[in-house]
Amino acid sequence: MEELAHIDRIIADFCSEVISEPLCFFSEADLQGLLFAKLLDQFPQKLETSVKRGPKAKSKYRTGRVHREYGVGEDRRMDIVMFDPKDISQIDSPNLQIGKKYLKPAVGIELGTEKTQDSEAHLKNDIEKLKKVSKRGYLIHFFRDTTSADVGTKTRDKTEAKIKRILQIPFESHEVKPAGRGKIKVLCFILRLSRRHKKIWGKCEAFDPKNKEWKKINLQRTKGEIRSILNKQ
Numbered sequence: 001m002e003e004l005a006h007i008d009r010i011i012a013d014f015c016s017e018v019i020s021e022p023l024c025f026f027s028e029a030d031l032q033g034l035l036f037a038k039l040l041d042q043f044p045q046k047l048e049t050s051v052k053r054g055p056k057a058k059s060k061y062r063t064g065r066v067h068r069e070y071g072v073g074e075d076r077r078m079d080i081v082m083f084d085p086k087d088i089s090q091i092d093s094p095n096l097q098i099g100k101k102y103l104k105p106a107v108g109i110e111l112g113t114e115k116t117q118d119s120e121a122h123l124k125n126d127i128e129k130l131k132k133v134s135k136r137g138y139l140i141h142f143f144r145d146t147t148s149a150d151v152g153t154k155t156r157d158k159t160e161a162k163i164k165r166i167l168q169i170p171f172e173s174h175e176v177k178p179a180g181r182g183k184i185k186v187l188c189f190i191l192r193l194s195r196r197h198k199k200i201w202g203k204c205e206a207f208d209p210k211n212k213e214w215k216k217i218n219l220q221r222t223k224g225e226i227r228s229i230l231n232k233q
Helices: 002-020 028-042 119-130 154-167 222-231
Strands: 046-052 060-064 066-073 076-082 107-113 136-145 184-192 204-208 213-216
Touching: 002 028, 002 107, 002 136, 002 184, 002 222, 028 066, 028 076, 028 107, 060 066, 076 119, 107 119, 119 136, 136 154, 184 222, 204 222
Parallel strands: 107 136, 136 184
Antiparallel strands: 046 060, 066 076, 076 107, 184 204, 204 213
């Protein structure tokens, strides 16, 4: 559990940085790279597999715990995975498999942005993949709202309803349960970049799983608020 708490902190730091500088990514691939680098920095070790370096060699190849785009079956891949050390020792294939089966990730992470086509289907598919992890899954979605309509206008109200409807989908799944009852943790953020309104109140909102409502994030205390959200799940 100590390691999972450490990963929670890495996730909170990553999300805080993206919220502070929402132009740090062009697409989901950028987010993958940023988070992968943070995880690799904290978990750099290479562990021994069961794949020998040659027919008569005693030494064996090594691999890291953190990988991107790892297979989870049915021609699907997970954005970022972390392996359990004991599972790595059983890898007997150059394709990082045991036999012909992919390892069950100890930790899995799926990321998404507002550029995702059919966000509803994407989120549901991500949840299905994250059910395959053995310890913890993270579903992280950043939705940058670049519309400039003012607060209180019909256009703004319509945009708000659409965004929040999409991002509430994970919490309608029986597999994603708040307050510590599920192994999938969900972090959904709305980042408002373009408003004609002079004062942008609620530049960032996150979904609070405990109360099932959207909560305005204090941009001076993002890490603490994100950790609080994670601790409630």
